[in-house]
Amino acid sequence: MPAQGTVRVLLFARYAEIAGRDHVTLSVTLPTTVREVIRRLREELPGARALPEHPLTAVNLKQAKLDSPLHDGDEVALLPPLAGG
Amino acid sequence: MPFLTRNPISIDLLLREVAAPECGGTCVFLGTVRAGPDEGGVMAIEYSAYESMVEAEIERILADVCERWPHARAVLRHRLGTIPVGEASIAIVAAAPHRADAFEICRYLIEAVKQRLPIWKKESRVDGSTIWVDPAGRAAAAGPR
Numbered sequence: 053m054p055a056q057g058t059v060r061v062l063l064f065a066r067y068a069e070i071a072g073r074d075h076v077t078l079s080v081t082l083p084t085t086v087r088e089v090i091r092r093l094r095e096e097l098p099g100a101r102a103l104p105e106h107p108l109t110a111v112n113l114k115q116a117k118l119d120s121p122l123h124d125g126d127e128v129a130l131l132p133p134l135a136g137g
Numbered sequence: 138m139p140f141l142t143r144n145p146i147s148i149d150l151l152l153r154e155v156a157a158p159e160c161g162g163t164c165v166f167l168g169t170v171r172a173g174p175d176e177g178g179v180m181a182i183e184y185s186a187y188e189s190m191v192e193a194e195i196e197r198i199l200a201d202v203c204e205r206w207p208h209a210r211a212v213l214r215h216r217l218g219t220i221p222v223g224e225a226s227i228a229i230v231a232a233a234p235h236r237a238d239a240f241e242i243c244r245y246l247i248e249a250v251k252q253r254l255p256i257w258k259k260e261s262r263v264d265g266s267t268i269w270v271d272p273a274g275r276a277a278a279a280g281p282r
């Protein structure tokens with residue numbers, strides 16, 4: 053039987069404005085990936101369809117690829133184009 | 138000290154942090170909020186960040202600097218919140234035994250900040266509009282007025 057888990061998704065800056073919120077907690081079936089979480093977010097969260105399909109992302113405070121695997125309790129962040137300095 | 142601050146940046150404090158008898162060259166880089174003639178009347182920029190990731194990533198960046206320039210010292214601060222035109226959003230201070238390394242470290246650090254740190258800026262303009270800015274300095278999308 054597939055394992056269930058929870059991931060916390062953080063949205064920042066313009067992405068938070070688009071989605072109308074800065075975080076969401078998703079129940080997921082493991083194994084899963086960053087790409088799958090973004091797909092679900094865009095489908096299930098009102099307004100989130102306008103988020104890009106392939107944004108820059110981070111998992112647990114480090115930049116991550118879309119095919120990175122996720123584990124129960126991971127923190128996934130969707131990062132708009134970086135603009136520090 | 139944390140890399141991020143919501144207060145004006147004290148250059149004197151940063152200079153004191155890197156000062157060392159063995160360092161004969163010190164470079165200071167300041168990034169300031171700009172209102173150029175083609176930028177639609179910028180009054181201020183509001184900076185926000187994924188703060189916990191920024192602090193983790195800056196530690197990794199400074200570890201890279203330590204490894205590459207073991208005899209140098211570097212410190213930097215980035216300001217968050219609303220910063221008016223002319224004030225510094227970032228300050229980098231690098232001290233090394235010789236000037237070439239101090240210049241190079243400053244350049245290395247500002248490029249790393251721009252490429253690796255999750256920080257965002259939203260311009261406030263004289264007409265009351267706000268605009269997210271992308272890394273190349275172009276407007277990304279109009280925000281709510």
